[in-house]
Amino acid sequence: MAQGIRRPHEAIDYDAMVRAYPPPPEYFEQGYYAAPEEIERVQLVRLRERAHRAYLIPFHRRRWDEAGFHPSHLKTLEDLWRAPYYTVDDIRESIEGSPPYGDYQAFSVDGVLTEPARIYMSGATTGAARPTLYTQWDREVGAILTARALYMFGIRPGDVVLNAWAYSTHNGAFSFDEALHRWLNCVVLTTSTGNVTSSRRQVQLARDYRATAILTTGDYMLRLADVAKEMGLDPLEDFNIRALPNIGDRDKLEAIWGVPSYQSYGFHEVQWVAVECPEREGLHVFEDAFAIQVVDPKTGERLPDGELGSLVVTELYKTGSAQFRYNIMDLSVLYPRGQCKCGSWLRRIGQFAGRGDNMVKLRGVNIWPEAVGEIVCDDPQMDPDYFVRAVRQGDRDEMVAHVVTRADRAAWGALKDAAEQRLRDRLGVKLSVELAAPGELDAMTETNTSPKPKRFRDERE
Ligand SMILES: [Zn+2]
DSSP, X not given: OXXXXXXXGXXXXXXXHHHHSOOTXXXXXXXXXXXXXXXXXXXXXXXXXXXXXXXXXXXXXXXXHHHTOOGGXXXXXXXXXXXXXXXXXXXHHHHHHSTTTOSOOXXXXXXXXXXXXEEEEEOTTSSSOEEEEEEHHHHHHHHHHHHHHHHHHTOOTTOEEEEXXXXXXXXXXXXXXXXXXXXXXXXXXXXXXXXXXXXXXXXXXXXXXXXXXXXXOHHHHHHHHHHHHHTTOOTTTXXXXXXXXXXXXXXXXXXXXXSOOOOEEEETTTEEEEEEOTTOSSEXXXXXXXXXXXXXXXXXXXXXXXXXXXXXXXESSOSSSOOSSEEEEEEEOBOOSXXXXXXXXXXXXXXXXXXXXXXXXXXXXXXXHHHHHHHHTOSTTEEEEEEEEEEEETTEEEEXXXXXXXXXXXXXXXXXXXXXXXXXHHHSSOOEEEEEOTTTTHHHHTTTTOSSOOOEEEOOO
């Protein structure tokens, strides 16, 4: 070790890390099939250790002291319910109180000579960007979790893979890059988005280098299929694609590219949480790295297994910014523990079912933007790409649903009327619909820069 500098490769005991959080394919031969008692034994040990570390961080200590919670209260997994949760609003407040990092990080950039770190951000469009400082350990374990998800999608060690995500302040593209290169020995072609490497060039590279996956949105993957056809290529015959994006129009993607597409769940601060198995009956949580709870999005109260509510995520692996009972306000259900047909006992969550904090009361009716999206897109002439805005017009709250269509402009009037009629029929209130051509909503949805497209903005203030 150089004087006073601990370099990234010196900051981690890699053997210990791989034993604790096995990468694929080993993980899918052992940990994935662990017995329930073993899963929960490991969770409790890690939970207690995480709580003691989190208690050293001002953000958590303040909230825990106020709520009368102490890490020593964690005698069983059940005791996790005694800790208070927090939401993104608490994080925003923390940043406002001590900009720009907030007081929820476990260390500061002053210490990076001995604790090498990276910083990525989320949520830059609404308010201040939320920074996360990642230690080298956090990056590597996070990359292992991402590698597990990619393996489940169908990517195998040694594959050539195009990474068509935008390399930006967000960690999405980097997470894939690290997972592929460092834990799957894949050869990564970093094309970035269509603005950086043209779609024709992406198609050509995928074909020439026999890429098994192009990591991007489902929509862009469909666009690339169109471009391939324009170039005289057949997506089914002329490529070696074996894994598809986890978001987008699954049926269409599978039909056009001829391989299965699997769902997954994760977010910026903690990387990959859960991934669907071939049985397609829920997404298995990587329980060596997470404890998941579900609460009522309004009251924060515990919900019984199987009920739709907001996910509360506690990670069991990080050393940088702890996430301990983060009420992320993503809606899903938690299945009771049981053995899946695939053989795994890992608990499952349902598919992402919308945002818990986006509910808008419009003339007395509760409306979820995701439900609006589903209804406006329910027409073969619409793309599964939409954006909903809540606006103030005069002294009335109104909602505008923007939706993408490839139909000829001459047909737009009729399509708009039909979509507005569907909304009135199914929701019982009148909303206006605005049509858009492909790409026109990208700035609002951040579809090229964020792994989870934005679907809603409240513009009423
Ligand atoms: Zn399964």
